Amino acid sequence: MSPQTRERILAIASEMGYVASSAASGLATGRTRTVGVLAPYVSRWFFSRAIEGVDIALQENQYNLMLINLGGYGGNRERLFEHTMLRKQIDALVVLCLGLQPSELEHLHLTEIPLVAVGGPVKGFHQVCIDDYQAAQLATKHLIELGHRRIAQVLGDDKDEVDFAVPKLRDRAFEETLLAAGLRFEPGWELNGDFTVAGGVRAAAQLFDAPGEKPTAVFCASDEMALGVIMEAQRRGIRVPQELSVVGIDNHEFAEAAGLTTVAQNPVEQGRLAADMLIKELDGAVGTVRSVAAPFELLVRSSTAPPSR
Structure with a gap:
């Protein structure tokens, strides 16, 4: 042609x-x-x-x-x-x-x-x-460097789920960073938030209702869960960050509006x-x-x- x-x-x-x-x-x-x-x-x-x-x-x-x-x-x-x-x-x-x-x-x-x-x-x-390990480590170190010694964690999913590496990596980074700083890891302060806002609300309610000493900070494996923790804290009159610091991972579109400290991706x-x-x-x-x-x-x-x- x-x-x-x-x-x-x-x-x-x-x-x-x-x-x-x-x-x-x-x-x-x-x-x-x-x-x-x-x-x-x-x-x-x-x-x-x-x-x-x-x-x-x-x-x-x-x-x-x-x-x-x-x-x-x-x-x-x-x-x-x-x-x-x-x-x-x-x-x-x-x-x-x-x-x-x-x-x-x-x-x-x-x-x-x-x-x-x-x-x-x-x-x-x-x-x-x-690098999920380094991201969680960075968030945890931020809380430690601020002076927090009683730090809780809200996981995304069950860390034992088959072949789901992200929750496992972030959980291991949190635990090992605490131990490297000479801090106690409290198993009772490790809660599942299902990577959702609603899950973060539920996890925060469990944490706040549990008897005994309360954490001064919470590391959340995602911003959605961190937003849920902040909502439940505000509902109970717990001031963020004066009484409770909260950090997440992601930089969700609502994170900046909520004033959420986060590891952005x-x-x-x-x-x-x-x-x-x-x-x-x-x-x-x-x-x-x-x-x-x-x-x-x-x-x-x-x-x-x-x-x-």
């Missing part, structure tokens, strides 16, 4: 509003131009923001997004992995941090498509995430970077997908202060 004929065809197609069929293109190339996002939940802040970042990169490169929400499948996860993952519906996959059973990990490896984890490590794959950029790497890999740049340590920083606001004497 001559260049002149090609230009005439393209001009006519443009006038008629013709759009190439993605299905036909997929049949010709074996590609769907679709990237999947495997998420444990879509309602929680980190996951929704990471999905937004993935979608930004996909739209910029004319790719589609297929959202695979494990939270919506209940006990039917096995069927999801067997039938959705292995049916060639997607060209690549972003896995948002979650705990996977060994059989589910095996299914992911069997897909033989480019894959990258975001927000936490997934065994055997590259990842884009912060950017899940939108993490999701965008992961998707960019996958697209380049699909376009032939072999070896583009790699592990990347995402940046984080301590933002000191008004929810932390030295303990009152």
Whole structure:
């Protein structure tokens, strides 16, 4: 076909509003131009923001997004992995941090498509995430350096959950940082907040209702839980930070308005970077997908202060 004929065809197609069929293109190339996002939940802040970042990169490169929400499948996860993952519906996959059973990990490896984890490590794959141990250590050290000696912790999830590394790393960092500073770790001051505001409220209520000595500070493994702790403290007339300092991790969109001290990360950029790497890999740049340590920083606001004497 001559260049002149090609230009005439393209001009006519443009006038008629013709759009190439993605299905036909997929049949010709074996590609769907679709990237999947495997998420444990879509309602929680980190996951929704990471999905937004993935979608930004996909739209910029004319790719589609297929959202695979494990939270919506209940006990039917096995069927999801067997039938959705292995049916060639997607060209690549972003896995948002979650705990996977060994059989589910095996299914992911069997897909033989480019894959990258975001927000936490997934065994055997590259990842884009912060160093969760160092982030929790930074938050805990901030409280210790302010002079706090009685520090409680609100965990995100059960630290014994199979293959869910993030809560375990943040919990271990908290405990080891306390012990390194010569402080006591109180098992009764370790509570599960489920990575939600409501969970933070419940954890704070348990902490405040427990008999005996009270902590002067609380480290929360996410901002959502930290916001819940602050709400429950305010409801009970406990002044933050005069009577209780609170620190979180994330830099949630409400953190600045609430004056929450936090270790900030950017899940939108993490999701965008992961998707960019996958697209380049699909376009032939072999070896583009790699592990990347995402940046984080301590933002000191008004929810932390030295303990009152």
